[in-house]
Amino acid sequence: MRRLSLGFVAAALFSLPAAAGPAPDLKSLSVALPDAGTMLSGEGSDVANANCLGCHSVEMVLDQPALPRTVWEAEVAKMIKAYKAPIASQDVTAIVDYLASIKSAK
Amino acid sequence: MRDNGLIPSGVTRRRVLTRAGAAGLALAIRPAWADASVHLPLPGGPTARPLTTDFPQKGEMILQRARPPLLETPFEVFDEGVFTPNDRFYVRWHWSGLPTSIDVDTYRLAVRGHVEKPLSLALKEILSLPQFEIAAVNQCSGNSRGLFQPRVAGGEWGNGAMGNARWSGVRLKDVLDLAGVKAGAIQVRFSGLDDPVTDGAPRFRKSLDVDHARDGEAMIAYAMNGEPLPLLNGYPLRLVVPGWYGTYWIKMLNDIEVIDSADDNFWMKSAYLIPDTPLANMKPGGAGVKMIPINRMTPRSFITNVRAGQTIAANAPTLARGIAFGGDAGVSRVDFSSDGGKTWAPATLGADEGKYSFRRWEAQFVLADKGAATLAVRCVNEGGLVQPDTANWNPSGYMRNVIEQTPVVVV
Numbered sequence: 126m127r128r129l130s131l132g133f134v135a136a137a138l139f140s141l142p143a144a145a146g147p148a149p150d151l152k153s154l155s156v157a158l159p160d161a162g163t164m165l166s167g168e169g170s171d172v173a174n175a176n177c178l179g180c181h182s183v184e185m186v187l188d189q190p191a192l193p194r195t196v197w198e199a200e201v202a203k204m205i206k207a208y209k210a211p212i213a214s215q216d217v218t219a220i221v222d223y224l225a226s227i228k229s230a231k
Numbered sequence: 232m233r234d235n236g237l238i239p240s241g242v243t244r245r246r247v248l249t250r251a252g253a254a255g256l257a258l259a260i261r262p263a264w265a266d267a268s269v270h271l272p273l274p275g276g277p278t279a280r281p282l283t284t285d286f287p288q289k290g291e292m293i294l295q296r297a298r299p300p301l302l303e304t305p306f307e308v309f310d311e312g313v314f315t316p317n318d319r320f321y322v323r324w325h326w327s328g329l330p331t332s333i334d335v336d337t338y339r340l341a342v343r344g345h346v347e348k349p350l351s352l353a354l355k356e357i358l359s360l361p362q363f364e365i366a367a368v369n370q371c372s373g374n375s376r377g378l379f380q381p382r383v384a385g386g387e388w389g390n391g392a393m394g395n396a397r398w399s400g401v402r403l404k405d406v407l408d409l410a411g412v413k414a415g416a417i418q419v420r421f422s423g424l425d426d427p428v429t430d431g432a433p434r435f436r437k438s439l440d441v442d443h444a445r446d447g448e449a450m451i452a453y454a455m456n457g458e459p460l461p462l463l464n465g466y467p468l469r470l471v472v473p474g475w476y477g478t479y480w481i482k483m484l485n486d487i488e489v490i491d492s493a494d495d496n497f498w499m500k501s502a503y504l505i506p507d508t509p510l511a512n513m514k515p516g517g518a519g520v521k522m523i524p525i526n527r528m529t530p531r532s533f534i535t536n537v538r539a540g541q542t543i544a545a546n547a548p549t550l551a552r553g554i555a556f557g558g559d560a561g562v563s564r565v566d567f568s569s570d571g572g573k574t575w576a577p578a579t580l581g582a583d584e585g586k587y588s589f590r591r592w593e594a595q596f597v598l599a600d601k602g603a604a605t606l607a608v609r610c611v612n613e614g615g616l617v618q619p620d621t622a623n624w625n626p627s628g629y630m631r632n633v634i635e636q637t638p639v640v641v642v
Contacts, residue, residue, distance in 0.1 A: 148358040148399070149454045151467050155332040156287035161297030180327065180428055182297040190275050190382035200384055207497060209432040 169223035176212045176220055191230035197221050269293055269305060271389035273377035288461035290318040295386055299324035300463060304391035309554055310535035313589040315394035317456055322463045323371055325435045328426030333466055340468060344489040347411030354467060360401040363450050366588035367473040368395045368556045369480055372503055372525050376628030381515050383628040395589040398471045400452035404445045412441060416489045419444040421470050423483035437479045438494035448473050451484060473587040474559030476525050478503050499524055511630040512623035528558035529632045530618055532565055532610035542642045545601050552593035557612030561586030564611045567594035571605035598641045606637040
């Protein structure tokens, strides 16, 4: 006979979800999301703040690893081409310069 | 007390300095509401992520991105049981134009396109259909992306962009049959209430083949773990596609469109693509590989009660335990190794909650030699697929399922 350890008994107790039952009573719901208004900082950040943060908050930039400049060029191009970021063509190089300056790899 | 006493505190906390000044500059770029942090073992970093309790209906989560929200489940949650609590379940949105209010009286789910009778279903009509329930893992395509080497751009997740729940709702097949799928239908396309925030940008939409959509397992969930979904997990309705990556599990589902051609929208044709190779693996930087839409999940397993760097007493029987899942098939076997994968022994499996669920495993081991040692765990699924010894790589950081290794110190 297969023996389950005490660990499994405890795990089973923790694992019990509510049993299948009647459909839940769905109620109208309103929530507030936290403010995500933090800005990028440092030399050259103005153009990144103006062009990047309309769609996403700063962690999308700050939590990236060091990446080659070519990758940053491709990322900015993707934001424009695929996700329709309204970035003026004359700002592209400055944005890539900033990203490469804070997250660069050979 | 939920553990066996072997577990150190789950996360490294540090109080963030709040005073202004030069010393605080590096911290000042972090959101003001982050007051504790966790370190994820991402090669080359950055490793620090704030912990946050500021998102509605969510408990403490790892902040990957505030807007649109990317919230990761802290890994210690997976040691607590096979069902991930709703308030700790990971969150991933593509566009920040997601509604923060849901009116259950006016909410409608459209079923349209290549059907006999287009429908606009109220929630109460959906709730009145026969109930279907299934336990299933929802895992982000890019779960563990931050562990890729070479690193790739994207949401830099650790291993916590996954969760398991018991989903309640209605079969997608039943809803499609109400509308009557016409002959010649090829795919079914799904979208939710989240709007793009730039003009002309592609609304997030995903498609399944008609036969898949009508397989009797794909479903529309109105509850997870017996409760309504948190808004950030898709309230009031989300698609559940057991065995497939979370990208298909459309949240705030309000539109089902049956189409008579293969979907060529951006999110199917250009995004979420993997190399058409075993385990979606290719040479880093390689080119000329055929790419296909991501689809079925692969097996994974994790040790949840021993952390990297933890000390283990020499010559003492020690318990390792964790979770495994088979991907698109059940867990056939979980093997445990205390010598870095040189030798393996089957672990004991816990209760079977269904083939798409997390499954508990545990194994006893004894380490005699003091010094460094490596624990490892691997899952074999019922399709015979086994986790690989070496990590896969692809340019988007998808489908990581390498055998996880946990270094420990024997004292």
